[in-house]
Every structure is written in structure tokens, then in C-alpha cells.
Amino acid sequence: MKEQILSLLSAECPARDTLYWFDSTDSTNDRAKLLAKNGAPACSVVMANHQTNGRGRMGRSFVSDDGAGIYLSFIVRPDCCVNACMHLTGAVAVAACDAIESVCAVRPQIKWINDLILGNKKLGGILTELSVVMNTDRVDYAVVGIGINCDQWQNDFPENLQSIATSLRNYTGKSFSRAALYAAIIERLCILQKSLICNKEDYLQSYRRDCITLGKQVVLLPDEITATALSVDEECALFVRLADGTVRRIISGEASIRGVGGYV
């Protein structure tokens, strides 16, 4: 797989010399964090055919079946303070949508803040983990993990996920080259590594366009409060209006949401 991905990457792609492929690993994010801690450069990429401990946001697990999906973690070194890169997860979601559209000719939508959605079901997600330079607010590195369901049929998902999860094959009826998808994602993440801060507005504009949550009735978790999603600000925080008319700003670490009538 690694050779195939390399053959599809452009000659000038900065990730070419720092691709790590595992047949099986616990979590590509954990592998990438270890590499980053030991000084691996920006644009290093960890990928795996299978994860035994794939992780999602809010302590959830991410089902990572053998050879059925994209499981990739990418090291970003944005050279900025934490507040300046709060839009990182959103920008990565946009980059993932761009890559999927270029290879599969379908564009997922984004459920705030990090879920990729096709046909109102979860296609995948992003997990961002940040490390800060001690006693400063400067980012040392961020690891962005992307998981995308590619080849599963509906029955392949665990029973509790069957009504809310989908895959590229399940949605389109077609099977796509995972190597092509890996390469398209890596190319876009390398661009993001350079343009995260200077093209912030462009990423946010695309995010707001793709965000399926805006304008919807949502339930805030874990408190189960119903609200209307209003807008996303420059830190990718979500403004919602509660039933009593008050407006609340939600940041990603604090809460997640689900739709009133279902997952989206």
C-alpha cells in the first residue's frame, strides 16, 4: 500500500520521506504523537490497515475494520498559539471533504464539529490532539487523525452503529482505491500545514458551507438540552439559541451534539 501511495503523490509532496505504514496498530494517533514527541517533522503521516484501539472524540471508540477504511494521522506544526489554530479540526474536515470529492465524486457534509456525513449517516470523523510548549501558549505539535469508512456494507458495522454509520461503498455502490484516497488526503493536509493560518478565512467559509448542523434543531450532549444551531465563529465554536432565547457559545472540548430526530 505504501508503495502505491508513494506512486500517487506528487514529486514535491513534503510527506514523501515521512510515511509510516502499519498492518495493525493500536491507534495511528498514538503512534503519531510518539513520533512528534521524538521530533518527527511536520507532514509526517502514520497509516494503518487496522487499528485495535481506534479512538474518537469524547472518549468514544472508532471501529477500524481490517482493510475497510482510511486510518491516518498527520503531524501539524503550525507555529502559532493555541487560540490561533482552534479552527484546525474544521480545516481538516474541509480538506477531507475536498479529497473525497476529488476521488469519489461525492462531497460529504460536516456535522459540527468533526463528523463527515453522507446521506445523513456518519462516514467518518476527525480527532485532533494538541501538545503545547510547557509554560507557554505556543503549539508544539498537533496530530490530526482521520477515519473514513470505505468498504463496509451496512451489516458489517456493529449492530448499535448500523442505523447511523455508512461507508463510501455503501452510499455510492462503488468501491474506490484506498491508495488514491490516502494520497489525495495527504496532498491536501500538506497544503493545510502551510496555509492553516494564512488561509483561515477560506477554510472557515468552506466549513460553514459544508456544515449540515447550521440552522438545525440539535440536542447538546451530555446535558440533553435542545437548541437551534446558529453560526460558527473564527475558532470554529458553535453558537446555539436555547429555548429561553439565550445564545450560548460551545467549544469542541465541552460538548457534542446530535440531531433532534436522529444522529444528524
Ligand code: BTN
Ligand atoms: C470521531 O469520530 O470522533 C473521530 C474519529 C477519528 C478516527 C481516526 S482513525 C485514525 C486516527 N486514529 C485514531 O485512533 N483515531 C483517528
